[in-house]
Amino acid sequence: MAEPKVKYDRQLRIWGEQGQSALEKSSVCLLNCGPTGSETLKNLVLGGIGSITVVDGSKVELGDLGNNFMVDESSLGESKAKCVCAFLQELNDAVKAKFIEEYPDKLIETSPSFFSQFTLVIATQLVEDKMIKLDRICREADVILIFARSYGLTGLVRISAKVKLRIPVFVYQLMHLTVVLYAELNSYCDYPEHTVIESKPDHFLDDLRLNNPWPELKSSGISKFEIDDISLLHSVNAENSFAESIDINVSDPVAHKHIPYVVILLKMTTEWAQNHGGALPSTREEKKEFKDLLKSRMISLDEENYKEAADASFKVFAPQGISSNLERILNDSCADISSNSSDFWVMVAALKEFITHEGAGEVPLDGSIPDMTSSTEHYVNLQKVYQAKAEADVCAMEKHVRNILKKLGRDASGQNSKSKL
Amino acid sequence: MDRIDVTNPIVNFLFSLLEDVGKPKAEVAAKRVMERLSGVNIVPHFCRIEDKDLDFYNDFNIIVLGLDSVEARSYINAVACSFLEYDANDNPKEETIKPMVDGGTEGFKGHARVIIPGVTPCFECTIWLFPPQVKFPLCTLAETPRTAAHCIEYAHLIKWDEVHSGKTFDPDNPEHMQWVYTEAVKRAELFGIPGVTYSLTQGVVKNIIPAIASTNAIISAACALETLKIVSGCSKTLSNYMTYNGVEGVHIKVTEFVRDKDCLVCGPGVLIELDTSCTLQKFIDMVKEHPKLQLSKASVTYQGKNLYMQAPPVLEEMTRANLTESLFDLMRRVPSGTVHVTGTTSENGKKTSGVRKLRVAFKGVDGIADMDTAGGA
Amino acid sequence: MINLFKVKAKQRETAENVNGKAPVKKQTAGELRLHKDISELNLPKSCTISFPNGKDDLMNFEVTIRPDEGYYIGGTFLFSFQVPSVYPHEPPKVKCKTKVYHPNIDLEGNVCLNILREDWKPVLNINTVIYGLFHLFTQPNYEDPLNHDAAAVLRDNPKMFESNVRRAMAGGYVGQTFFPRCIS
Numbered sequence: 001m002a003e004p005k006v007k008y009d010r011q012l013r014i015w016g017e018q019g020q021s022a023l024e025k026s027s028v029c030l031l032n033c034g035p036t037g038s039e040t041l042k043n044l045v046l047g048g049i050g051s052i053t054v055v056d057g058s059k060v061e062l063g064d065l066g067n068n069f070m071v072d073e074s075s076l077g078e079s080k081a082k083c084v085c086a087f088l089q090e091l092n093d094a095v096k097a098k099f100i101e102e103y104p105d106k107l108i109e110t111s112p113s114f115f116s117q118f119t120l121v122i123a124t125q126l127v128e129d130k131m132i133k134l135d136r137i138c139r140e141a142d143v144i145l146i147f148a149r150s151y152g153l154t155g156l157v158r159i160s161a162k163v164k165l166r167i168p169v170f171v172y173q174l175m176h177l178t179v180v181l182y183a184e185l186n187s188y189c190d191y192p193e194h195t196v197i198e199s200k201p202d203h204f205l206d207d208l209r210l211n212n213p214w215p216e217l218k219s220s221g222i223s224k225f226e227i228d229d230i231s232l233l234h235s236v237n238a239e240n241s242f243a244e245s246i247d248i249n250v251s252d253p254v255a256h257k258h259i260p261y262v263v264i265l266l267k268m269t270t271e272w273a274q275n276h277g278g279a280l281p282s283t284r285e286e287k288k289e290f291k292d293l294l295k296s297r298m299i300s301l302d303e304e305n306y307k308e309a310a311d312a313s314f315k316v317f318a319p320q321g322i323s324s325n326l327e328r329i330l331n332d333s334c335a336d337i338s339s340n341s342s343d344f345w346v347m348v349a350a351l352k353e354f355i356t357h358e359g360a361g362e363v364p365l366d367g368s369i370p371d372m373t374s375s376t377e378h379y380v381n382l383q384k385v386y387q388a389k390a391e392a393d394v395c396a397m398e399k400h401v402r403n404i405l406k407k408l409g410r411d412a413s414g415q416n417s418k419s420k421l
Numbered sequence: 422m423d424r425i426d427v428t429n430p431i432v433n434f435l436f437s438l439l440e441d442v443g444k445p446k447a448e449v450a451a452k453r454v455m456e457r458l459s460g461v462n463i464v465p466h467f468c469r470i471e472d473k474d475l476d477f478y479n480d481f482n483i484i485v486l487g488l489d490s491v492e493a494r495s496y497i498n499a500v501a502c503s504f505l506e507y508d509a510n511d512n513p514k515e516e517t518i519k520p521m522v523d524g525g526t527e528g529f530k531g532h533a534r535v536i537i538p539g540v541t542p543c544f545e546c547t548i549w550l551f552p553p554q555v556k557f558p559l560c561t562l563a564e565t566p567r568t569a570a571h572c573i574e575y576a577h578l579i580k581w582d583e584v585h586s587g588k589t590f591d592p593d594n595p596e597h598m599q600w601v602y603t604e605a606v607k608r609a610e611l612f613g614i615p616g617v618t619y620s621l622t623q624g625v626v627k628n629i630i631p632a633i634a635s636t637n638a639i640i641s642a643a644c645a646l647e648t649l650k651i652v653s654g655c656s657k658t659l660s661n662y663m664t665y666n667g668v669e670g671v672h673i674k675v676t677e678f679v680r681d682k683d684c685l686v687c688g689p690g691v692l693i694e695l696d697t698s699c700t701l702q703k704f705i706d707m708v709k710e711h712p713k714l715q716l717s718k719a720s721v722t723y724q725g726k727n728l729y730m731q732a733p734p735v736l737e738e739m740t741r742a743n744l745t746e747s748l749f750d751l752m753r754r755v756p757s758g759t760v761h762v763t764g765t766t767s768e769n770g771k772k773t774s775g776v777r778k779l780r781v782a783f784k785g786v787d788g789i790a791d792m793d794t795a796g797g798a
Numbered sequence: 799m800i801n802l803f804k805v806k807a808k809q810r811e812t813a814e815n816v817n818g819k820a821p822v823k824k825q826t827a828g829e830l831r832l833h834k835d836i837s838e839l840n841l842p843k844s845c846t847i848s849f850p851n852g853k854d855d856l857m858n859f860e861v862t863i864r865p866d867e868g869y870y871i872g873g874t875f876l877f878s879f880q881v882p883s884v885y886p887h888e889p890p891k892v893k894c895k896t897k898v899y900h901p902n903i904d905l906e907g908n909v910c911l912n913i914l915r916e917d918w919k920p921v922l923n924i925n926t927v928i929y930g931l932f933h934l935f936t937q938p939n940y941e942d943p944l945n946h947d948a949a950a951v952l953r954d955n956p957k958m959f960e961s962n963v964r965r966a967m968a969g970g971y972v973g974q975t976f977f978p979r980c981i982s
Contacts, residue, residue: 007438009428013624013631014528043634046431065458072457091434153646153656254941254953258565371568376612379567383615491884499826545827548887549920556915559908560942582906685830720837725825727853733839735846739853761825763834776834 004048004094011047020048024094026119027051031104031134033084036150037124038070045088051096052088053118056081057103108134116141124148135160206370208386210265210312211280212320212362217385218266246378248297256299258375260382261309268294268309269316280316287317304373321361330355339408346408350400354393364393422469425449432632470497478519479504485648486523487641489630491551494523498536498544499686505538507689507780513539520651524644528631529667531640533659535647541661542680543687554628569609569616573625576604592627601626639665683777690759690778697749697783701729704748708762714777716764723752723760731764749783757782828885832856835924845928857881860895861928865935869960873898873967873980877909877931879924889918890927896980899966901938901949905975909934910944947973 004020005012012020026049030037033056041052060075060083068084075083085099100107104123107114108130115121115137123134123145131147138145144161209217248267250256272281272290281290291310298306322330330352334341337349354364367390369383423446430438435453436446447465455461466473470493478484478500488494498521506517521536523544536543561567562575581590581601591597602622609617623629643663650656659675666672682688691713695704701721708719721728728743728751730736743751752758760781765774836856839847846862849855861877875898880891892914894907902910911930913922943949952959962972969979 006427007431009620009623010432010629010632013620013629014633039638042434043638046434046634048431069457073459090437092431257941371571374565374567376565376567376614379565380613491887492882495826495828495884548827548884551887553887553918556918558910558912558916558942559904560902560910560944563904563910563944564942564946579904579906579908582908583904586906686827720833722825722830722833725829725854727833727856730837730853732837733841733847735848736836736853761830761833763837774834774838776830 008048024048024050027053027096027117029053029055029115029118029121031055031107031121031123032125033068033070033080034064034125035068036148036155037122038068038084038088040122040124040148041084041088042070042091045092045095045097048092048094051098052085054081054085054088054097054099055102055104055107056084056099057101057106105130108137112137113141115143118143120144120146122146122148125150206368207366208262208312208315208369209362209365210262210269210315211318213266214389216389218270253299255375257303257305258373258378259305260372260374260378261305261312262369262372262382263378264294264297264305264309265313265316268297282317287313290316308372322355322363326363337404337408339410341408346401346404349404350397353400353404354397358393358396364397365390367391367393422467423447432634432637434634475500475503481519483648483651484519484521485644486521487644488523489525491548494544495548497521501536502538502543502545502687505687507539507692509692511689511692513689522644522647522651524640526630526632526636526640528633529636531636531665532663533640533643533647533665534662535651535658535660537661538687539689542678543684545686546681546684547662547678566608566612566614569605569614569618569621570625572608572612572614572617573601573605573622575608576601577626580604580608598623598626636665636667639667685761685776685778688778690780692780692782694782694784695748697747697786699748700745701748701751702744705729705744708764708779714762714779715766716762716775716777717766719762719764721760721762723758728760748781749786752781754786755783756786826883828881828883828887829857832881832885832924838923839925839928841925841928842932845932847928857883861931863928863932863935865932868936869938869963870898870900870935870967873935874982875935875980879927881924886920886922889914889922890924892927892931897977898980899945899948899963899972899975899977900934901940901943901945901952902934904944908944910942912942 008020015023028041028044028049028051030041030052033041033054037054041054045052056079058080060071060078060080062076064071064080065073065076070084070087071080079099079101081099081101085097089095089097104126115134121134121138121143123131124147126134126147126149135145138160144159147156147158147160149156246259246263248256248259248264250259268290269280272293273279276286281287291313294306294310294313329335329348332348334345335348335352337345341349351363355361365386367386369386372379374382425436425441425444425446427438427442429446430436430441433450435450441449445465445467447467451463451465455463470488478497484497484501486494486497488497501519501521504517504519506514508514518538518540520538521544522533523536524533525531535541557571557574559579562571562579566572566575577590581604590601598619602617602619605617605622609615643659643665647659650658660677662676662678664674664676680687691711693707693711695707699707705719705721708714709717718731720730720732727736727740728748729740752760758781760779761776762779763774763776765772767773833856841847844864844866847859848862849859851858857880859879861879863875863877865871865873865875874896876895878893878895882888882891892909892911894903894909897905897907909931911927911934913919913927913930938952940949940953948959948962951962966972966977967979967981970977
């Protein structure tokens with residue numbers, strides 16, 4: 001038997017072990033196991049969802065054989081839920097697979113409490129009045145509901161959710177195999193109040209803080225004698241400023257072309273600010289002038305680091321502080337936490353504290369930096385400067401979370417406060 | 422040609438982790454589907470796509486691609502387009518069109534496309550859609566490594582050859598992979614670089630594409646549906662390239678790419694009618710004078726055989742003797758065929774070079790009659 | 799709508815089959831582009847090209863460089879080229895088959911030339927690559943080293959670098975490494 005780590009290798013590369021464990025903790029209920037529903041579950045079972053419960057009251061008929069891969073001739077006359085469940089179980093023995101031979105319509109009418117045990121319910125091929133009833137039940141029980149319906153060459157998928165979830169990676173798993181009306185899928189992204197606090201974006205604008213460097217970073221771009229000149233800078237701790245020795249006017253061409261662009265930009269920004277009364281380039285002309293200034297410091301045409309600096313110069317001009325989207329969340333009334341606030345809103349409140357205090361208007365730093373032309377030493381040291389700041393920020397966040405929980409009279413030990421918005 | 426490995430079953434439900442690891446994918450998939458569905462006949466071919474000749478592919482109505490590389494797609498595209506014929510007005514002859522349905526995924530993203538050679542862009546018309554692989558400079562690996570991937574590629578591309586002179590690195594051999602990983606760790610420690618793991622080593626060296634069952638299901642469903650529409654004619658097909666992105670929310674976009682009119686693979690080329698007595702030299706002169714071509718200094722190639730090369734001198738010498746032969750003989754007496762010529766054109770005094778596709782037809786040679794004669798001879 | 803049944807009805811055979819010969823393989827767009835590159839080669843006197851597999855295999859060839867100036871004058875250096883089928887989407891694979899004491903070529907024959915890896919673009923061609931290789935011999939540079947020791951010597955002591963190159967080319971040791979003779 002293969003190790004889960006090996007077996008799930010291809011998807012762990014996307015959502016990591018945290019995502020996988022969230023998937024493994026989830027339980028999903030499927031109403032009606034026709035082709036749409038069965039194929040949906042297949043994709044979840046392969047990925048290793050925690051448990052599935054298949055609800056269907058019908059028996060396998062001849063007509064099912066042509067459109068549902070999960071049943072075959074030997075299943076004729078048997079419970080469809082049972083056959084589909086048995087097939088799915090064979091695909092992955094790590095999944096707990098159960099079936100209930102019952103018509104979903106009846107369950108909705110007679111046992112509304114049945115649905116509260118699940119993380120998520122997938123309802124396929126239901127009629128409208130039953131959908132409305134089920135929606136009400138699930139909203140009351142804080143269970144996410146996904147409706148799916150296919151009809152010939154069209155179909156629709158719709159999410160209905162009231163609850164706040166941590167990592168709904170498996171939501172993406174819920175696409176069904178048969179036919180989907182692609183345009184309808186766009187409705188997918190409108191979760192009413194769906195909060196994702198940890199995701200693994202595959203491309204993002206690196207947060208280098210070139211527009212608002214913290215003191216230790218700033219000092220990394222400035223050679224020693226100039227620091228004495230700029231007394232308006234925050235007090236610079238000599239131990240923290242690794243790159244005081246980096247002289248961007250170094251004459252050795254090899255050293256010159258291996259200065260990381262981050263250092264070049266920091267240094268040139270300081271120089272610019274000195275000559276412009278402390279202001280950064282803001283107009284189009286000034287930005288162009290700034291880029292020209294960068295180019296003028298090149299000592300040969302093939303200096304990749306200077307080209308990278310010019311390409312990344314927009315990061316210097318980027319507005320400081322937090323985005324309007326984040327601001328909206330911070331100002332949400334839920335951020336005024338009470339004893340029954342969810343973990344998510346506790347985190348938001350802590351973040352708010354962080355931004356006003358340690359963050360000086362910025363969110364905690366992510367700490368990762370992209371690869372760039374550099375000598376190994378400069379790069380590794382630069383990485384350390386970003387890492388140190390990121391770690392300090394996480395500590396500060398943890399402190400805020402703990403304080404808030406204490407105020408609310410809750411146990412702080414179980415909190416995973418390392419997650420970052 | 423692939424065999425099933427341990428990471429396949431979680432994205433392909435036809436494969437069992439317990440029974441199938443190490444078996445040919447084609448055989449297991451065919452067997453599983455036939456076990457399940459009576460009356461379905463699937464013939465597995467456990468071989469490389471290049472191992473099959475053109476006739477093999479010509480026997481199918483449609484080709485569906487589940488390929489994983491630019492190379493393989495480019496090859497099958499060339500095969501499918503080779504069946505395509507154009508009439509005298511440069512319109513594709515319907516009965517020679519071999520449609521392809523192509524799909525591919527990477528993590529939360531995927532694409533599906535329909536290629537109707539002669540009608541919609543072929544793979545080669547839009548090859549620029551595929552970004553070239555990232556390649557680190559060797560001197561960065563050797564001198565200024567910064568990331569874990571640099572350390573891994575150093576072990577893989579430089580250190581391996583240094584230590585195992587002559588032995589080729591096999592990415593499927595776990596011992597080889599372990600060796601690269603160990604060396605990468607040593608190098609990372611030497612330079613104080615964090616992040617080398619076995620998993621990353623595999624990812625970098627084998628270029629492992631992350632995969633999830635759902636994206637594969639969506640893309641394969643789209644491919645299946647388009648195939649169904651083409652063969653049944655029940656509805657209009659995708660036109661002609663769909664991208665799916667499920668990273669944040671879901672975004673699906675269909676783009677109607679346009680053909681490259683001068684595509685060497687699917688384009689009509691220029692029709693030229695010749696006497697069977699026309700020598701290669703005379704043909705080259707004609708190409709220079711032809712109003713649609715005006716290619717001077719032409720080099721000529723036919724089905725991978727270089728009939729005449731203007732340069733370099735070594736090849737010019739080897740092909741010079743062909744100049745006095747008749748093109749009909751050089752093309753092994755086929756009634757018509759496609760040749761490619763390379764040469765320079767000058768427009769307004771500006772010289773540009775290019776490859777052109779020519780459809781050569783020999784006057785007075787009837788295809789069928791000629792074959793009959795050849796068969797009877 | 800395409801009529802697929804018509805497709806099926808159409809019997810098409812190539813002349814090769816009629817003559818009982820092996821069916822042809824498809825010529826890819828990459829091979830055609832390479833055909834263009836090769837037929838337009840315009841090499842300096844000091845570079846020659848050869849095709850070990852005959853005139854119809856252009857995908858594998860060898861280039862011999864005999865520098866006529868600089869440190870490496872008088873030497874003969876052989877490079878193998880392997881061109882991938884998706885050329886020019888991917889660059890050719892080039893190795894130096896002659897063991898050489900050179901800052902940008904390591905002892906296994908790996909060559910540090912930007913256009914062979916990170917800076918390859920489909921508009922470049924075989925001619926550019928050969929010129930690039932040629933320039934490595936007239937202007938070896940210590941800024942992008944693949945042979946660290948040779949680069950350090952070139953930077954710190956060009957005279958010594960020159961004598962090391964002469965010794966290596968004549969067939970002899972530089973440090974612990976033996977270089978076979980490559981002067982004809």
